[in-house]
Amino acid sequence: MSAQIESSIDPHAHASGESDVDQQTIFDRLVIFVSSVTGWLFPILMLAITAQVVMRKLGHNQAWLDDAQWWMYGFSMTVGFSYAITTQSHVRVDILHQNFSAPKKAKIEVFGLGWLLLPFLIIMADVLFHYGWASFVAGEGSSSANGLHKLYLLKLSLPALFVLAILASMSMMRRHLMVFASARLWTFLLGMFPAAWFMAERASFYILWWAIRATNSEIEVRRISNEPIIAHTIWYGLIIVLVAIIVSFGLSRRASKG
Incomplete structure (x- = not known):
C-alpha cells in the first residue's frame, strides 16, 4: 500500500500550494493519494x-441523483480539508505572519495545529463515530422513496475522514516542530498537549467501558458511563500524558549525555 501511495506522487510535479515534498511522511502521501x-x-x-x-x-x-450529489460533495470537500492542511494550500491572512522569522512562524503553526485545530478534529471524530454508528443501527436511508437508502455509509465515512485530517495535522505539526525543536516524543506531546490529553481521556474511557461491559453482563449499557471508575477518566488522561512527557524527557536527557 505504501509503495502504491508513494508511486502515485511525482516528486518533481508539485501540486498547487504543495510544499516541502522531500519532508513529507507516509501520512502526507496517504492524504495526497486519497485526495x-x-x-x-x-x-x-x-x-x-x-x-x-x-x-x-x-x-x-x-x-437518488439529488442524494448522490450531496454524497459526492460532502465526501470530496471533507477530503479537501485534509489536502489543504498537508499542502498548506488553504487561504491565509498573512499581514503579520509573512514578516515573521521562520522559527516564529513555526511556533505559531504548532500552536494553531496542536492546541487549536487538533482538539477540534479529535472531538469531531469521536462525536461523528457515534453519529454514524447510530445511523447504521437505525438503517437510515433517504427521505425520498426513490433516493439513496444507505445514508449511513456516508455518515460512517465522516469519522474516517476526520481521522485523515488528524493524521494530516499531526504530520504537518511535526514538520513545523522540527524547525525550532528536536523531534522527540515529549516535544511532540507538548506541541499538541490539549489534543493528546483528550485522546488519552477517550482511550481510558473506552477501555474501561468495554472492560466493565465484558466483566459485568448484568449491567445496563446506559449505566456503564455512570460507574465511579469512569467518572475520573479526564484525570487518567492527564496523568497518562504527563507520565509520557516526563519519561520521554528523561530518556532524551540520558541519551544526550550518553
Whole structure:
C-alpha cells in the first residue's frame, strides 16, 4: 500500500500550494493519494448536476441523483480539508505572519495545529463515530422513496475522514516542530498537549467501558458511563500524558549525555 501511495506522487510535479515534498511522511502521501483519487468525483458531480437539471426540465426528477450529489460533495470537500492542511494550500491572512522569522512562524503553526485545530478534529471524530454508528443501527436511508437508502455509509465515512485530517495535522505539526525543536516524543506531546490529553481521556474511557461491559453482563449499557471508575477518566488522561512527557524527557536527557 505504501509503495502504491508513494508511486502515485511525482516528486518533481508539485501540486498547487504543495510544499516541502522531500519532508513529507507516509501520512502526507496517504492524504495526497486519497485526495487525488477523490478529486475525480468533481467531474462526476458536474455531470450529475447537469443531468439532473436537464431531466428535471423534462419532468423526470430523480431523487437518488439529488442524494448522490450531496454524497459526492460532502465526501470530496471533507477530503479537501485534509489536502489543504498537508499542502498548506488553504487561504491565509498573512499581514503579520509573512514578516515573521521562520522559527516564529513555526511556533505559531504548532500552536494553531496542536492546541487549536487538533482538539477540534479529535472531538469531531469521536462525536461523528457515534453519529454514524447510530445511523447504521437505525438503517437510515433517504427521505425520498426513490433516493439513496444507505445514508449511513456516508455518515460512517465522516469519522474516517476526520481521522485523515488528524493524521494530516499531526504530520504537518511535526514538520513545523522540527524547525525550532528536536523531534522527540515529549516535544511532540507538548506541541499538541490539549489534543493528546483528550485522546488519552477517550482511550481510558473506552477501555474501561468495554472492560466493565465484558466483566459485568448484568449491567445496563446506559449505566456503564455512570460507574465511579469512569467518572475520573479526564484525570487518567492527564496523568497518562504527563507520565509520557516526563519519561520521554528523561530518556532524551540520558541519551544526550550518553
